[in-house]
Amino acid sequence: MxxxxxxxxxxxxxxxxxxxxxxxxxxxxxxxxxxxxxxxxxxxxxxxxxxxxxxxxxxxxxxxxxxxxxxxxxxxxxxxxxxxxxxxxxxxxxxxxxxxxxxxxxxxxxxxxxxxxxxxxxxxxxxxxxxxxxxxxxxxxxxxxxxxxxxxxxxxxxxxxxxxxxxxxxxxxxxxxxxxxxxxxxxxxxxxxxxxxxxxxxxxxxxxxxxxxxxxxxxxxxxxxxxxxxxxxxxxxxxxxxxxxxxxxxxxxxxxxxGRDYGGLVEKYMCDDAEVILISYGGLAEQSKDAVDKLRDQGNKVGLFKLRYIRPFPNEELIELFNSGIKVIGVVDQGTAFGNPTGGPISTEVMSLLNHTKNRIDVLPCIWGIGGRNVSVDDQIGLFEKLLYIKNNNEYPTDETCQHGTVWMGLKTGI
Amino acid sequence: MITTKELLKIESVKPELFLAGSSSCAGCPSVLALRWALKALGKKTVVVSPACCANVYIGLWPKASPAVPYINMAFAAGASAAAGVVAGYESLGKKDINVLTWAGDGGTVDIGIQALSGAIERNTNFIYACYDNEGYMNTGTQRSSSTPKYTVTTTTPTGKHMHKKDISQIVAAHDIPYVATCLATDPVDVYNTFMEAKAIHGPKFIHILTPCAPGWRFDVANSIDMGAMAVKSGFFILWKQVNGRLEIKKKSLRYMDKQKRIPVGDYLKGQGRFSKLTKEQIDDMQNWVDKRCEKISARAEYEANL
Incomplete structure (x- = not known):
C-alpha cells in the first residue's frame, strides 16, 4: 500500500x-x-x-x-x-x-x-x-x-x-x-x-x-x-x-x-498444519523461521510458536495450540531456573498447561544460547530433527546433551 | 529565628500537618520533631520516608496522621525516591513544593548512605532529615553505625566496640549548601532549622538527635531533659554549615568550654543501655567528647576568620 x-x-x-x-x-x-x-x-x-x-x-x-x-x-x-x-x-x-x-x-x-x-x-x-x-x-x-x-x-x-x-x-x-x-x-x-x-x-x-x-x-x-x-x-x-x-x-x-501488525501475545509461523512445533521467544526465535523454512522445503510439517509475552502468560493461545492436533513440541529457554522441573522456567510454565488438553503431546524442553553461546540455523534444525525423531519413533533422544529430560544445546560433557 | 514565646504563638496559627492519634510510642520525640518540621515547611510539602519508626507511627492503614502527601519507601531508597519526586515535579513544571526525606539513622547512616551521597552530589533540591535515635528501634533496638560506643543493644549484648559514625560531617564533606544538627526535644531548634533549610535551594541535610525512651531505656517523662543533657555534656553538638562555613549554634556554644560542660557520665548514666559502663569506659567516652568539642570549635573559629 x-x-x-x-x-x-x-x-x-x-x-x-x-x-x-x-x-x-x-x-x-x-x-x-x-x-x-x-x-x-x-x-x-x-x-x-x-x-x-x-x-x-x-x-x-x-x-x-x-x-x-x-x-x-x-x-x-x-x-x-x-x-x-x-x-x-x-x-x-x-x-x-x-x-x-x-x-x-x-x-x-x-x-x-x-x-x-x-x-x-x-x-x-x-x-x-x-x-x-x-x-x-x-x-x-x-x-x-x-x-x-x-x-x-x-x-x-x-x-x-x-x-x-x-x-x-x-x-x-x-x-x-x-x-x-x-x-x-x-x-x-x-x-x-x-x-x-x-x-x-x-x-x-x-x-x-x-x-x-x-x-x-x-x-x-x-x-x-x-x-x-x-x-x-x-x-x-x-x-x-x-x-x-x-x-x-x-x-x-x-x-x-x-501499518505494522504484531499479532498478539504470540506469533505463529507455519503452525496451521504443523505436527511438530517449536515454542520459543526472543531474538533466536526470529531465527527459527529460517530453520522452519528449510525443513518445510524438505516436506516436514514443522512450525514456530513465538511467545512475544510471558507476563501475562498466553494461556489461551497455548491451550488452543495443544488442541490443534500437534504431536510434538519443543520448548526452548534462553535462560536457566536451577532445580525447577525442566531447568528452564518457560518450558516448565508451558508444560503446566498441558492438563488443559486431552490430546497426547510429547514435549522436549531445551536450553540454548546461554551466556551468548552461538546457536546457528543448523543447530535449530538439529533440535527440530530431535522433535521429528520423537514423532516418528515414539521415543525420546538419548544423546549426551539431553540431561534430566532437557536438551542443553551444545553442552560440553565430561568437563 | 523565632523564640519559645513566638513558637507558642504560632502553634495554633500554623496548620497542623501531623494529626493527633498517631501510633507512636508514648511521648516519642521523633513525632514531636516531625510535627514541628511540617509546621515550618507548610502544606506544600511531600514526605518520603524509608523504612524507620515513622512507617509505623504515622498510623496503620487506613488511618494516617500526616496531612501532607506521604510515601512509605524502601529502606535504601529515601534519598533516591525523593530525587525522583523532585525531578518529576520539575519535569511537569510544578514548583514550590518542598520534598522532605524523613529517615531514621539506619536508613541514613547505614543502608541509605549511598543514595543520600548520590542525591547530594547531584545537587537535588530537597531536605533530608535524619532523626537519629541511635539504633534500629523499629525492629527492637539493634545496633546501627550511629549507635554510640559501649551501648548495649540486642545485637551488641556486651556493648558496642566502636564510636558512632559522624554522619553530618560526612554529609558536610559533600560541600552541601546547608547542613545542620538539631534536637528533636527542642521544638524551637527544630522549627528554626527547617525554616532556614526551606529558604535554601539545593540539598539540605538535618541531623536530629532523638532520645528514644524504650531503646535507650529511660523514663519517657525525661525525654526533654535527656536531649538537653546530650547538648550540655557536649555529647551532641548543635552546629550548622551554611554555604561551606561551619558555625556552632548558640545553644551549644557555651558547652564548648570544658569547664561549663556536665560530665558525659551524667548523661550516660541516666540511660539503661549504658548501665554497665566501667569507669575506664566513661573516661574513654569523656575523652571522645572532649576531642570532638575541641576539634569542631577550632574549625568554627578558623572558618569564622576566613
Missing part, C-alpha cells in the same frame, strides 16, 4: 539500543533515570545526547546505582511523570526490591532490558536469565525480536501501562549484543502521528495515586493480615491477566496507526 506524504516514515540505520533510546524519546518521556551497564549502556548514552542537546525535554537523573534508578522512577512516576529506564543483567537484579515497589504501587514505568548472562563468571552476552529470574514481580514482560519491534514496543508499552485498567509497569526485552549492538533499519514515524497514538498524560497524575499537596494521601502504610494486603495482591494478578485485552487492542490500534 502506498503511503501518503503524511504517513512517510524516516528510516534510520541504528543499533537495537538506539532503537530503544529513540522509542523513549518519541514517547515524550518526562523523567529518565539510569546507571551504566553493559550491554544496555548505549541506550542511556544516546538518551543523554537527546536530553543535553535539547532534542528531548526530560529530566535525566544519573544516579549512583540501579536500586536508586528504580527508586527515583518510583518517585517521579508518583508525581505523574512518564518515566523510563534501561538496564541489563546484574543491574536488573540489583533493582529487584524496587521492581516490586513499582508494580505494587501500580506505576506505569517502562524499562528496556538488553539481556545478558548473570555472573560469576562474568558474562555480558545474550541470555535471558536476568529477566526470567524476576518474572513474577508484577511487570508486563514482552520480548522484542527485531530492532523495529524494540522501537514500536516502547510506544505501545506506555499505551498499555498507562491505561487505568492496567496500571502496571512494562519491560521490553531484547538480547544483549546480538540485538543491542547490531544495526538495522528502523522506521521512525512522524512525531505528530506518534503523539496522536500515545496516551494523554493526566494533568493530575494517575487516578489511584497522585502526590498533590492539595489532596494529601499517605501511601503504603502498614496493612495488617486481616486487612486488604491479600486483596491488593490479587488485584495485581487480576489486572495482569485482564491486560491481555488491552494488549490486543493496542496492537490493533498500532497497526491501524502505523
Amino acid at each position: 502506498m503511503k501518503t506524504e503524511q504517513e512517510k516514515e524516516n528510516i534510520l540505520i541504528m543499533s537495537g539500543n538506539y532503537a530503544a533510546a529513540w522509542g523513549a524519546k518519541c514517547s515524550n518521556v518526562n523523567v529518565i533515570s539510569a546507571y551504566p551497564i553493559t550491554p544496555q549502556t548505549t541506550v542511556v548514552e544516546k538518551l543523554s545526547d537527546f536530553v543535553d542537546n535539547k532534542e528531548l525535554d526530560a529530566k535525566y537523573i544519573r544516579v549512583e546505582s540501579e536500586h536508586s534508578v528504580m527508586a527515583a522512577l518510583v518517585g517521579s512516576s508518583m508525581t505523574g511523570a512518564r518515566s523510563f529506564s534501561a538496564t541489563s543483567g546484574q543491574g536488573l537484579l540489583y533493582m529487584a526490591e524496587m521492581l516490586h515497589w513499582v508494580s505494587s504501587s501500580r506505576l506505569p514505568i517502562v524499562t528496556t532490558i538488553a539481556s545478558r548472562g548473570i555472573a560469576p563468571p562474568w558474562n555480558i552476552w545474550a541470555d535471558y536469565t536476568d529477566i526470567l529470574s524476576i518474572r513474577d514481580c508484577g511487570w508486563i514482560i514482552q520480548f522484542a525480536s527485531t530492532h523495529q519491534e524494540i522501537f514500536d514496543s516502547i510506544l505501545m508499552a506506555y499505551k498499555i501501562a498507562e491505561n487505568p485498567e492496567v496500571s502496571l509497569p512494562y519491560f521490553v526485552v531484547y538480547s544483549g549484543f546480538s540485538q543491542s549492538h547490531t544495526s538495522k533499519p528502523v522506521s521512525i514515524p512522524e512525531q505528530q502521528r506518534i503523539n496522536k497514538f500515545l496516551p494523554i498524560l493526566p494533568e493530575d497524575g494517575w487516578g489511584h495515586l497522585n502526590l498533590n499537596p492539595d489532596k494529601p494521601v499517605t501511601f503504603g502504610n502498614l496493612v495488617m493480615p486481616e486487612q486488604e494486603y491479600l486483596d491488593f495482591r490479587f488485584m495485581i494478578h487480576d489486572s495482569m491477566v485482564k491486560s491481555k485485552k488491552n494488549i490486543h487492542d493496542t496492537i490493533n490500534l498500532f497497526n491501524q496507526s502505523f
Whole structure:
C-alpha cells in the first residue's frame, strides 16, 4: 500500500539500543533515570545526547546505582511523570526490591532490558536469565525480536501501562549484543502521528495515586493480615491477566496507526498444519523461521510458536495450540531456573498447561544460547530433527546433551 | 529565628500537618520533631520516608496522621525516591513544593548512605532529615553505625566496640549548601532549622538527635531533659554549615568550654543501655567528647576568620 506524504516514515540505520533510546524519546518521556551497564549502556548514552542537546525535554537523573534508578522512577512516576529506564543483567537484579515497589504501587514505568548472562563468571552476552529470574514481580514482560519491534514496543508499552485498567509497569526485552549492538533499519514515524497514538498524560497524575499537596494521601502504610494486603495482591494478578485485552487492542490500534501488525501475545509461523512445533521467544526465535523454512522445503510439517509475552502468560493461545492436533513440541529457554522441573522456567510454565488438553503431546524442553553461546540455523534444525525423531519413533533422544529430560544445546560433557 | 514565646504563638496559627492519634510510642520525640518540621515547611510539602519508626507511627492503614502527601519507601531508597519526586515535579513544571526525606539513622547512616551521597552530589533540591535515635528501634533496638560506643543493644549484648559514625560531617564533606544538627526535644531548634533549610535551594541535610525512651531505656517523662543533657555534656553538638562555613549554634556554644560542660557520665548514666559502663569506659567516652568539642570549635573559629 502506498503511503501518503503524511504517513512517510524516516528510516534510520541504528543499533537495537538506539532503537530503544529513540522509542523513549518519541514517547515524550518526562523523567529518565539510569546507571551504566553493559550491554544496555548505549541506550542511556544516546538518551543523554537527546536530553543535553535539547532534542528531548526530560529530566535525566544519573544516579549512583540501579536500586536508586528504580527508586527515583518510583518517585517521579508518583508525581505523574512518564518515566523510563534501561538496564541489563546484574543491574536488573540489583533493582529487584524496587521492581516490586513499582508494580505494587501500580506505576506505569517502562524499562528496556538488553539481556545478558548473570555472573560469576562474568558474562555480558545474550541470555535471558536476568529477566526470567524476576518474572513474577508484577511487570508486563514482552520480548522484542527485531530492532523495529524494540522501537514500536516502547510506544505501545506506555499505551498499555498507562491505561487505568492496567496500571502496571512494562519491560521490553531484547538480547544483549546480538540485538543491542547490531544495526538495522528502523522506521521512525512522524512525531505528530506518534503523539496522536500515545496516551494523554493526566494533568493530575494517575487516578489511584497522585502526590498533590492539595489532596494529601499517605501511601503504603502498614496493612495488617486481616486487612486488604491479600486483596491488593490479587488485584495485581487480576489486572495482569485482564491486560491481555488491552494488549490486543493496542496492537490493533498500532497497526491501524502505523501499518505494522504484531499479532498478539504470540506469533505463529507455519503452525496451521504443523505436527511438530517449536515454542520459543526472543531474538533466536526470529531465527527459527529460517530453520522452519528449510525443513518445510524438505516436506516436514514443522512450525514456530513465538511467545512475544510471558507476563501475562498466553494461556489461551497455548491451550488452543495443544488442541490443534500437534504431536510434538519443543520448548526452548534462553535462560536457566536451577532445580525447577525442566531447568528452564518457560518450558516448565508451558508444560503446566498441558492438563488443559486431552490430546497426547510429547514435549522436549531445551536450553540454548546461554551466556551468548552461538546457536546457528543448523543447530535449530538439529533440535527440530530431535522433535521429528520423537514423532516418528515414539521415543525420546538419548544423546549426551539431553540431561534430566532437557536438551542443553551444545553442552560440553565430561568437563 | 523565632523564640519559645513566638513558637507558642504560632502553634495554633500554623496548620497542623501531623494529626493527633498517631501510633507512636508514648511521648516519642521523633513525632514531636516531625510535627514541628511540617509546621515550618507548610502544606506544600511531600514526605518520603524509608523504612524507620515513622512507617509505623504515622498510623496503620487506613488511618494516617500526616496531612501532607506521604510515601512509605524502601529502606535504601529515601534519598533516591525523593530525587525522583523532585525531578518529576520539575519535569511537569510544578514548583514550590518542598520534598522532605524523613529517615531514621539506619536508613541514613547505614543502608541509605549511598543514595543520600548520590542525591547530594547531584545537587537535588530537597531536605533530608535524619532523626537519629541511635539504633534500629523499629525492629527492637539493634545496633546501627550511629549507635554510640559501649551501648548495649540486642545485637551488641556486651556493648558496642566502636564510636558512632559522624554522619553530618560526612554529609558536610559533600560541600552541601546547608547542613545542620538539631534536637528533636527542642521544638524551637527544630522549627528554626527547617525554616532556614526551606529558604535554601539545593540539598539540605538535618541531623536530629532523638532520645528514644524504650531503646535507650529511660523514663519517657525525661525525654526533654535527656536531649538537653546530650547538648550540655557536649555529647551532641548543635552546629550548622551554611554555604561551606561551619558555625556552632548558640545553644551549644557555651558547652564548648570544658569547664561549663556536665560530665558525659551524667548523661550516660541516666540511660539503661549504658548501665554497665566501667569507669575506664566513661573516661574513654569523656575523652571522645572532649576531642570532638575541641576539634569542631577550632574549625568554627578558623572558618569564622576566613
